[in-house]
Amino acid sequence: MGDLEDPGSLAPALDGVGKVFLLGGFAASGVLRRIRAAGAGHVVLLTSRCVIGGNPQNAVTRMWLDAEAAVRDSGVAWTILRPSGFQSNALRWLPQLREGDVVRAPWPAVPIAAIDPADIAAVASVVLTGPGHEGAALTLSGPQPLTPGEQVAALGHERHLRTVLAECARHYNDHRPHQSLQQESPRQSVRAVDITARIDRRQVLGGLISEYRRAA
Secondary structure (H helix, E strand, O other): OOOOHHHHHHHHHHHOEEEEEEEHHHOHHHHHHHHOOOOOOOOEEEHHHOOOOOOOHHHHHHHHHHHHHHHHHHOOOOEEEOOOEEHHHHHHHHHHHHHHHHEEEEOOOOOOOOOHHHHHHHHHHHHHHHEEEEEEEEEEEOOOEHHHHHHHHHHHOOOOOOEOOOOOOHHHHHOOOOOHHOOEEEEEEHHEEEEOOOOHEEEEEEEEHHHHHHHH
């Protein structure tokens, strides 16, 4: 075990490791130097699709951009995974739906092809356990762009839905998806389809619905 905020503690954990999976917030230069010194030959970095056309002045976008730059400059082979929104983020609506029929969401008219975290893990597993994909930045998305209202409808809630632009949207305004991303078709945006099995949309939504109902 090691502490990513204390790169010196990572030596035992990295002993004999050939590939490393990193979250973008932990891709610091000190960590990457330790990974290289340990002899690991490949870093798989998880960031976000917001780096494509995103505003670098936004703190979250800047974090992902800095992480990608650090990995590229590390001297270790790399693969970057850039998912869109997570389907499991729909769980954030549970408290609102317990209180009534209003779901507050920033950008209520913007469809996002959210992806199941299990699908992200499946792609990471392919890259971590097999050869290839060095120097690739893979854009990952779900099978179909959906607005917040359509996501709630897919979850099977028979409620009157009104989407309201929350006050917090002001703080995330710079993180608004780029227009070109909103116009991408699922075929164009699902770049990872070549290295992982295509999952039937009904299975994806079915799994999310089951998770959501258990939490409810």
